[in-house]
Each structure stands twice: as structure tokens, then as C-alpha cells.
Amino acid sequence: MLTDEQIRQFREDGYLVFAALIQGERLAYYKQVFDELVAEGCKLTEQVPHWSLELDERGEPRAGLLHKVQGVCVVDSRVLELAREPAILDRVAVLIGENIDVFGTKFFPKLPNGGTSTGWHQDNFYFGTDTDRIISCGIYLEDSDVENGCLRVVPGSHRMGEIVEHRRNPSRHGSWTEVNESRAVDVVIPAGTVVLFSANLLHGAYDNHSNRTRYSTAWHYLPEELNPEKFLKGIYEDRHVACKHSNPHAS
Numbered sequence: 708m709l710t711d712e713q714i715r716q717f718r719e720d721g722y723l724v725f726a727a728l729i730q731g732e733r734l735a736y737y738k739q740v741f742d743e744l745v746a747e748g749c750k751l752t753e754q755v756p757h758w759s760l761e762l763d764e765r766g767e768p769r770a771g772l773l774h775k776v777q778g779v780c781v782v783d784s785r786v787l788e789l790a791r792e793p794a795i796l797d798r799v800a801v802l803i804g805e806n807i808d809v810f811g812t813k814f815f816p817k818l819p820n821g822g823t824s825t826g827w828h829q830d831n832f833y834f835g836t837d838t839d840r841i842i843s844c845g846i847y848l849e850d851s852d853v854e855n856g857c858l859r860v861v862p863g864s865h866r867m868g869e870i871v872e873h874r875r876n877p878s879r880h881g882s883w884t885e886v887n888e889s890r891a892v893d894v895v896i897p898a899g900t901v902v903l904f905s906a907n908l909l910h911g912a913y914d915n916h917s918n919r920t921r922y923s924t925a926w927h928y929l930p931e932e933l934n935p936e937k938f939l940k941g942i943y944e945d946r947h948v949a950c951k952h953s954n955p956h957a958s
Contacts, residue, residue, distance in 0.1 A: 708797035721865035722904035729899040738848050740785050741922050745816050748773030757782050778945040780812040796950045799928045810938045810946040812926040817856050822915035827886045830906040832873050841906035841929045848922035849898045855917040858894040865905035
């Protein structure tokens, strides 16, 4: 499901964009699932397990402004259907093999006029590894542009050969690093687009300054035999089988 040119581009640039890969009834179905999650998040007044709110300048949660659902496939198993979409897995399998797990599942609603970005980072910083066998995946349920907070990437940065230093910002979620933004590319894409990228790639996003939402999911595919210490198979709750092919030669 990938051409030789796409494989070369992934190795060189560290990412691939599949515009409007999820369409029609499937896209509408997932959008409804996330609408329901946002409705639940809007009831929150404080951080609770799996659910995080946007933060004010003092680092305090902003009631009713959902930032992220961490472990979204644990919170709502319907989202795992999206992680298992054949159109996605067929492409991932070319890069890491056919027996695939998925972990670290997240939903970002990026709400209007205040949905904050993920700053520049490498996913493998959080995983404690620099393996090139983890493929991160962003799925954008709505049109994504600069105004409502599109993805940004630094092409080729996965080939630096290191995980750079990351720092925490008390008024933001997560840990971030600094990059030369002159090399950055804005990934402006239509609804239903899937972006696959190396977990070593430097990437981030803009804040949402529009009156629109920008629903997206993010998670990470890896070969089933790969077992990062923090995400052990059978122990880490948010690790799931995405695709399993039986061995026809097994006894």
C-alpha cells in the first residue's frame, strides 16, 4: 500500500500525508464519538484520570475546556476501531511489519479560541527510546489549517541521531524543545487525513485562534514484539492489538 517513492520519502523526510483517507460514513461516525467525549469533558471542573483541561497562565485547570483525553481507547473502545482501520494498517505494515500493536492513544479536541498546541517535541522522548520502529499516527477529523492549529513538522529531523533536551512549561501540558522554525512545514490538510511519522521526528502544532474545533487523535504503532519498558505488553493499560496475522507454519 506504499509506493517505492513513498517509502523513500518516509525515510528521507520522516513523515507521510494521506489526504482524506477516512471519508463518508466512517468519518461521520468517528466525529460523533468525539462529539460525545467533548460533551463529557465540558462538564469537568478539575483534572481527573484520562481527562485533562486547558491551563491558565498560572497552570491551573480551566473548567469546561477539554484539552486532551489520554488513553482514549481505554475510555471509549469505539475509538480503537479507528486505530484498526485497514486503510491505515495496510500502510503501517509496509514500514514495521504485519503484526502491529498500538499504544499511547490520545484525543485532542483543540476547542475554539483557546485550544492550546502541542509544542515542539519528539514522541520518543516520552518513550525513553530512540528506536525507529515506532510509527506515530495523527488522524485529523476536521479540516486543519494555521488558524485552527494545524500540525507542524521539521522534515528530516528524525535523522539527527539523538533525542534532544526537552523542558516543561508550567502553563502548558507536556515537555517541549526549541527548533529552528525556518525549517518547519505547516501541514494544512482536509478532514479525514492521516499523517504517519517517525517517533523521532520533531513536530508540534499551532494554538487554535479560530471559532472552529480541530478534532484529532494521536497514537503510536509498533511491532508486537517491541516492548519499551514504559509500555510493556500485557501490563500497560493503553496498549492494544491493532493487527495480528497468524503464522501459517506454526504447529
